[in-house]
Amino acid sequence: MILGGLQKLTxxxxxxxxxxxxxxxxxxLRCPFCHNPALVFNPPEEYRISEEEFFAFLKKRQGILDGVAITGGEPLLHSDIGEFIAKIKSMGFKVKLDTNGTFPDRLEKILAEGNVDYVAMDLKNTFEKYAETVGIEGFDVSLIKRSIKLIEDSGVDHEFRTTVVSPLHSAGDFEQIAKQVEGSDKYFLQNFVDSGELLNGEGLSELPREELEKALEGAKKIIPQAKIRGES
Structure with missing residues (x-):
């Protein structure tokens, strides 16, 4: 497992x-609005951490921390992710897994092993706009559809979330996006923030507040509990 950083408390x-x-x-994936481009490719050495260092840190935090959130990058890109999760779980920590949903086979195996307590999946856009949004020509959206079903059927606590980016999204997209995960009760909109370190952020911007609220209204038609991240 290649680790690109550790946030010691969240x-x-x-x-x-x-x-x-x-x-x-x-x-x-190559989402142009990605705010962690160093993790997509090759982070500086000073941010890297070995597995040995990570597990030594966890051992010291037993009884202090309750859980570990695994994010990326894309954690399921790594073939040994299941063993990594199992080791964390064996130390008494709860596990949250972030994923883009493009590795349904690995996701299915991990969910079946029962070591994940919470899954958060990025839902990039309507299925029709997925290829453009993830920066992959001819992207196979069936991977996403399968991962959605696996998560919804798993019984594991979960959420779906969409980073809202203009012009990739418009307010009118969100009723359809919510329909894609209508079997779930947690769906969050996260307005785009330009970190200044985007993968390819030219021409991208956040949705104006009025449009973001319209987007939420559309999502709530399907998932009444839908929220804007960070707001009650």
Whole structure:
């Protein structure tokens, strides 16, 4: 497992849990609005952490932290992710897994092993706009559809979320996006923030507040509990 960084404490990344966040390296998508481009490719050495260092940190935090959020990059890109999760779980921590949903076979195996307590999947756009949004020509959206079903049927606590980016999204897209995950009760909109370190951010911007609220209204037609991230 190649790890690109560690946030030693978070009260936000893992709902209801005092946790740390560990970042895996590498991603198979090329979303132009990605705010972690160093993790997509090759992070500087000073941000990297070995598995040995990570697990030594966890051992010291037993009884202090309750959980570990695993994000990326794309964690399921790594063939040994299941073993990594199992080791964390064996130390008494709850596990949250972030994913882009493009590795349904690995996701299915991990869900079946029962070591994940919470899954957060990025839902990039309507299925029709997926290829453009993830920067992959001819992208196979059936991978996303399968992952959605696996998560919804798993019984594992989960959420779906969409980073809202103009012009990739318009307010009118969100009723359709919500329909794609209408079997779930947690769906979050996250307005785009330009970190200044985007993968390819030219021409991208956040949705104006009025449009963001219209987007939420559309999503709520399908999922009444839909929210804008960070707002009650």
């Amino acid at each position: 009260l936000l990344d893992f709902p209801g849990t005092v946790a740390c966040t560990v970042f895996t390296v590498g991603c198979n």
